[in-house]
Amino acid sequence: MSGLTLCLWFDGQAEQAARFYVAAFRDGGKPAELGPTMRQPADAPVLTAEFTLAGQRFLGLNGGPAFKPSMAQSLCVECDDQAQIDHFWDRMSDGGQQLDCGWVTDRFGFAWQIMPRAILSMMRDPDPARSARAFAAMQTMKKLDIAALRAAQDAA
Known part of the structure; x- marks a missing residue:
């Protein structure tokens, strides 16, 4: 790991995207791993979804519609x-x-x-x-x- 995490901004799709990307990379013969999700509070929708693609860490953030x-x-x-x-x-x-x-x-x-x-x-x-x-x-x-x-x- 590089100590660098890329944060990607989503509007409610972070967990879905993480699963999509991990499956695409695994099926393509590259290492990929789904990490934990975070909810605040515990019963709320997912706030963040962590994943790793070909050794690069990512954080999917459900930040809302403000940025595309x-x-x-x-x-x-x-x-x-x-x-x-x-x-x-x-x-x-x-x-x-x-x-x-x-x-x-x-x-x-x-x-x-x-x-x-x-x-x-x-x-x-x-x-x-x-x-x-x-x-x-x-x-x-x-x-x-x-x-x-x-x-x-x-x-x-």
């Missing part, structure tokens, strides 16, 4: 292969929206970047032409395709 998720913050899922990309793309966009360049919003309004682990090395290729080709290919995609990104990078 924004595309200005996103969560990145680094995927090892195309099967993981396909899984997280389908799962996280279920009830949400599929966007360009590997981005989706989930049913709770949070933005996720579903990306291959190799994308950063492609973008940082020491050959600027290779990097530019991979970047240009990515800009034409919704769900990222590792084979197509590598083919574009390697094209002469």
Whole structure:
């Protein structure tokens, strides 16, 4: 654990979201754990729901309708292969929206970047032409395709 917890603001859906995210990550082959919930007072609705996704701690806070998720913050899922990309793309966009360049919003309004682990090395290729080709290919995609990104990078 990093000692850093991300707090996500919900309007009454923190526990539902925690269960959804944990199931998506477990089914996608990544470690995930549902933690405790807190109610104040004890018979009140859930105030917070704790969960861990791929080693990162989260706190879902039912803070009410005052704040909504924004595309200005996103969560990145680094995927090892195309099967993981396909899984997280389908799962996280279920009830949400599929966007360009590997981005989706989930049913709770949070933005996720579903990306291959190799994308950063492609973008940082020491050959600027290779990097530019991979970047240009990515800009034409919704769900990222590792084979197509590598083919574009390697094209002469």
